[in-house]
Amino acid sequence: MTFEQVSLLILLIAMLALFSLERFRIEIVAIAGLLAGYALGLYPANQVFAGFASPVVITVVEILLVVQVLARARILDRLAGLLGEARLSNTGVIAALSSATGLLSIFMNNIGAFSIGLPVALRVSAVMKIPKRQLVMPISFAALLGGIVSLIGTPANLLVSDAMAQATGTGFRLFEFAYVGAPLLIIGIAFVSWRAPRTFAETGNDAATPNPAARRVVGERHIPDHSPLIGVNLAEIPSRFGLQPHALIRNNAFVFGARDKSHVVAGDYLLAETDDTVLAELTASGALSPARHPAVPQVELTSIEAVVMPESTLVGSRLRSLEVFSSRGIVVAALSMRSPRIEGRFEDLQLSIGDILVLEGEHAAITEALEECECLPLASQPPSHGSGGAWQPFIIFACGVAATAFGLLQPDIAFAAVVLALALLNYLNIRQAMADLNWPIIIMLAAMIPIGSAVASTGTAEVIATGLRAVIPIANPVAGVGLLLFLAMAITPFVNNATVAIVLSPIAIEFASIAHHSPAAYLLAVAAGASLDFLTPFGHHNNTLAMGVGSYRFRDFLKIGGPLALGSYFLTLVLVYVFWL
Template identity: 25%
Template sequence: MPLEAYFTLALTAGVLITLITTRIGPDVILMGALAILVVTGILSPEQALVGFANPGVITIAVLYIVAAGLKETGAIQFLTGRLLGQPKTTRQAQARLVLPTSMLSAFMNNTAVVAMLIPAVQDWAQRNNIAASKLLLPLSYAAIMGGTLTLIGTSTNLVVDGLLQSERGVSLHLFELAWVGVPVLLVGALYLVLFGNRLLPNRQSAVEQLDQAREYSVEMKVTPGSPISGKTIQEAGLRNLQSSYLAEIERGGHTLSAVAPDTPLQDDDRLVFIGAPEGARELRRINGLKAANGDVQKLKIANHQRHLVEVVLGPDFPALGQTIKESGFRTHFKAVILSVSRRGSRVPGKLGEIRLDVGDTLLLEAGPSFVEQYRFRRDFLLVSVLNDSTPPDFRKAPIALALLGLLVLSAATGLLSILEAALLAAGGMLVTRCITASHARRSIDLSVLVVIAASFALGAAMRETGAAAGVAQLLLGTGNLSPWLALALVYITTVAFTETITNNAAAVLMFPIAMAVADQLGVNFMPFAIAIMFAASASFITPLGYQTNLMVLGPGGYRVSDYLKIGLPLSVLIAVTAIVLIPMVWTL
């Protein structure tokens, strides 16, 4: 291999290591790699920037708007409310959940599907007395598998299709992947329904812990000279509160536990209350009490305008590793942290001293603009909003569903290309006011698009310098490897990449290698391209491998071991199914 090929391989390895070991944004890392390739002359600017004009990347951007329109109109809730029903057992609930989730994910971004369904599934589970932890991980897995049913089901499919168009002149049809996607979904769904109840834990989310286990604590202070100072607990009206109870009093450096009703209150007493989230509002209405830490009081928003919001910290949250006090959370986000849940358990200790980590679930009290402002920010994976005062406009749900149907019909019949159909549907969402222009702009995740487009530069460098051919030769070894085993090796390598870096980056980096393997073996390249599509989406083993897995981590109260326990067998089943069927549909 020439020197440029070794440099490209070293740069690619550096990108992979940086993605795995640091918290630097993937878009920053890949744009840095793109800049290096241009400055060193390995790629011309035109070659390096070709990803930004790729039809697959543009289609992904447009489909973000379509998905946002479906979300804003409540079209997903409109469907799921009729499909989920009233299951009698956990197994029935899992079976009812997998089908609608996978069908929705087949036609819209699976991250959006999971974001919309998490609150609905939590409520549904509570109504049917089923632990949400039995349902939320199957929700994520069903969305991932559903994305393999159609070409628009996941961004990875569109990225690989865009590469096939630009490099091989081949374009896939909307439902072409279903030949393998349907069996993969059936195998995966059957596994989840048969073994999910046994393998999945029975745990509570942060909100369930606060409501049921009564682990939510609020510290209040007796205002000097207030009407309740000098009165007993019973006389001050603190004995029979509706949503909380007085657990202890801190006075003069001493703690009084199990306080009696006739205990008199003194100025500057610090009262610790335990109970449901609504208890904070109840306590603020008592004349003579104020928030001990001042944070709730400093949140200058009327009570009737506040919301309880459950969010999950993403890998790009700026204060990871810092304590809540050091993060200045209230100042930066105009919201107060009420509780922190980590791997299903409330984090003990003083709230201000808790160090924030990826996957932490925070229960916040925030103003009405919080959801709108941070819904599409990378700081949080917004999961659920409690007491939301801005419900969807369900009157327009039929319009949004009709536009989605028009997209699918026009693309499936070949009347329009997928990009043209997506543009038409997105335009229809704007014209019919299913979504406003400002919401449409905010719904487009530019960082994801930059990651995908910049990844194309690395893939092009691998191909142009001969690095891909060199890696392919290394994978083939002595040259006695059969095409079927080579396909399996490409699939497994892609799965390993997608579990550690972004699925789209894994697909783009593996594509030139897979094409080189096919060329050196002298076989059809299509099975290798299809294998990358399925393998890049088959992230079931870790919470960080796929965004939907991370989104359900906190709400489901999961631990990393839970993903390995149920996800590893599922990953093996999916791999065997795909590797056996792909060469039968697209001949090697």
């Protein structure tokens, strides 16, 4: 092996390890790796930032801009009403929500589709008394499966298509992935719709909760005069009022001592954990009163729930430092945490991905604040000006999809025209939308492209393929495809699926060369495997968000994701063999 090949392998292993550890921001790791590759002589200076001009990156940016417009239109809101009126079983409701989310994911990125479907799932859970654990994970998996169906469903598909174009002169068409992706989506939705109600039955994981649709929240409340809690000691509060007290504050100081000897008095503040419905009932009855910020107006207040997204600026912040809310007179009334660790007062709690904030304040102020800090609202909101109830954005987007599907325009050109049309018709503020993009993912994607190209240009892919050939009969197309699919599925729970596609695409092309076969089947295996990420809650943003919102445990992903991943592996092999080998 040459110095370039050895150094590239070491660089890739180091970057994959750093990505999986998540101790450093992904864009920092990607840029550091990009510059390290240049310092090692893996590519010339004019190729260092070539990834930022790649049609793949440009198309991803354009799709993300379009998704911002489509998400504001709340296109699944009507589905929530229809499901509430229909007399469907839990399995039927899960199938309907998962199908709608999977269908959206065919035409937009996975996280965008999941973000649109999640508020609807939570409203359906509350209205139909279906445990949210039965709904959230299935729509997360459906979004991942839907992304496999089309060229624009996920960046991994765009990347393998670009590799195909460089190897053969022609990339994949818009729906060529559907030969594999569509059956995976249909069978996957059928499986999770059947499995989820049985895995997360009301008599199982939710049995201890009086209301399966309720959510455990932490809140700090004032004890008003004449409250029934006055005179009650902390040990009696759980059985009498359904509250789990964490701290009692009197005159800005904690009340210490045995719980059975610590009694509540008027004017105290109680930091407690309970179901959101219990907290709302006690507040409405006057047993508790909100600890409002003095800047909050006392008229025309509204309450909106919002989830902390992976790219949110609030991740890692403590409640006392959330100026984005306090400057607008917005109060964080309660907090649903994935793993409540209560230390200090309510304002000392630290936010993480998937936490749900219960915000109280003026509706317009909350909406503005959530857009600024990149949190996803879970309560219905009036559609934004210029997009509410209008089908024009969908028609414009459909025209772009059609132009790509029929080969009239390349995807980056077609969706550039869509973005321009939306901006001219005032559906899209490009300056604001660009600021709201998930730039860490885009930077990571652009920075990894030259490194991925070096895997082929330095001969590293050939070395890896030759080494594997000595132990596995990769000259047999089925063995080669099976190995690539296994590698992609094994790596993607730990790193971004785009990185998996970038690293494995050159190796897939080398496998195809050894077998004297078209690289299409091998690249399809890489694309599918990069999206079949069901085993862990940290492999994909959707799963991380689902774990927080649905209050899942790590093993819950194995219960449903394990059989789904195993079945998807063999089904993908069969489909690739039938349609592409």
